[in-house]
Amino acid sequence: MAGDTLLAVILGLIDFLLFLSGALSEGGLQPQPWFVVIPVDALMVAPLAFRRKSPLWSAYAILLISVAHTTLQLGISGVAALAMSLYTIVVYVGRKQGLIYLGALIVLNTVQMLTDQSSTWFGETLFTLFGLALCWTLGEFVGARRAYDEEVEARLHLLETERDQATRIAVAEERGRIARELHDVVAHSVSVMVVQADGASLALPTNPDLAGRALQTISETGRGALGELRRLLDVLRNDDGDGEPRVPQPDASALAELTERMRAAGVPVELEVDDDLADLPAGVSLGLYRIVQESLTNTLKHAGTGARAEVRVRRNGETVEVLVLDDGAGRAKQLEGASAHAGSSKKTPRLAVAGGNGLIGMRERANVYGGTLEVGPAPAGGWQVRAVLPVRLAP
Structure with missing residues (x-):
């Protein structure tokens, strides 16, 4: 004013x-x-x-x-x-x-x-009409400019809102990724530690050496889990890069070490891995490792005593196939028996099998890279997990 x-x-x-x-x-x-x-x-x-x-x-x-x-x-x-x-x-x-x-x-x-x-009415009329036309034209121009500015401002506000929404979605996706990583680390390590602790308590009166080795495995597994948890939680902090270097994420080359830990936990694991997996994309290699880790963890938790597992990783041209089998008598055969008793079809659709965070995480890891995942009872008994991931990611 x-x-x-x-x-x-x-x-x-x-x-x-x-x-x-x-x-x-x-x-x-x-x-x-x-x-x-x-x-x-x-x-x-x-x-x-x-x-x-x-x-x-x-x-x-x-x-x-x-x-x-x-x-x-x-x-x-x-x-x-x-x-x-x-x-x-x-x-x-x-x-x-x-x-x-x-x-x-x-x-x-x-x-x-x-x-x-007045005798000059004609000239006054023309002057008045010209003045009104000028004011109207000027008002139209300024009004259009003002409407354009408001539209630009509204679009900028919309873009800012979409940018904030995209940021929130990215944060949610990152938190979901971290949650999957934490689940993989905690579920695997705690399962190994529980099994080793139970074995140590049983072996302590009769075989102290075996109990000592079990306690050593518990200690090593716990330290490794703490290291991975610390590294994953560092992602949530706004570090400037100073401090201790972070340990790289595991990949396909760490499958041998993973199977050794499972053997030490009491699950005999047979590993077959092709030699040409070194050039896999980092995300695909990490996803492959996590799928095998979650599958063996489920074997340890649900397959029962005396179960054996097989891990086969084969590269077929532009895809890599992961197959994890066990012959356990735990959850797998219970589900198979329940399915047969209910009169279901002979072949259960594996993708329809419900699961907790572990199975959900495996499916998401496969889907994010354009792969597929099949989880369910194996034809010969036990449980199997089959994943197919592309070797080259689509641009």
Whole structure:
């Protein structure tokens, strides 16, 4: 309102100066006394201060006061205020209200010209029409520019919202990845430690050496799990790269070490791995390792005592196949027996088998790289996990 108030003051001063110049030139005689001129001039320009805040109220107040101002011929502020009111309505309200106000102005000017019966009515009419057309055109241009600016601002706000949403999605995906990694680490390591602790407690009275080796395995597994947990939790911190270097993520080359740990935990594992896995993408290699780790952990937890496992990793051209089999009598055969007792089909759809976080994590790891995963009872008994991952990731 500061700029509009200044504009109103300037127009009022112009009318006041015209009044003074007329008074001086005519020896102090004026057709209207000062106590009429000054209040009407002030009322004429006062609504201009509110033309942006209340465009319609200001415009119609100016229209009403202009009748007295023009009739008394008190200066130019009436014409200027009417022109600015038309411009303001077109810019800030819209074309419909602008047309109504323009019609009111034309009617008012027509009535005034018929009443005055001036000899210069034709020139005044052309001047009025030209002025109204100019104000309307200027209002259309500024209104379109203002609408364009609002649209750009709205799009920028939408882009910022989408960027924030994309950031939240990325954070959620990263947290999901970390949760899967933590599940893999904790489930595997704790399962090994529990089995070794039970074995140590049973062997301690009769075979202290075997109990000692079990306790050593518990210690090594726990230290390894703590190291992996510390490294994964470091991802959640905003480190600047200082401090101790982080241990690389495991990959296909660490499968031999993984199977050795499982053998030490009491599950005989037979490993067959092709030699040409060194050039696998880092994500695919990590996913392969985690799928094998989760599968062997499930064997340790559910297959029962005396179960054996086989891990086969073969590369077939542009894909790598992972197959983990066990001959356990635990959860696998229970599910198979329940399925047969319920009268289901002979071949159970493996992808329909429900699972906890471990199976969900394996499926997500396979899907994220465009691979497939089949989990379910093996045809010859036991449990099997089969995953096929692409060697080359799609761009």
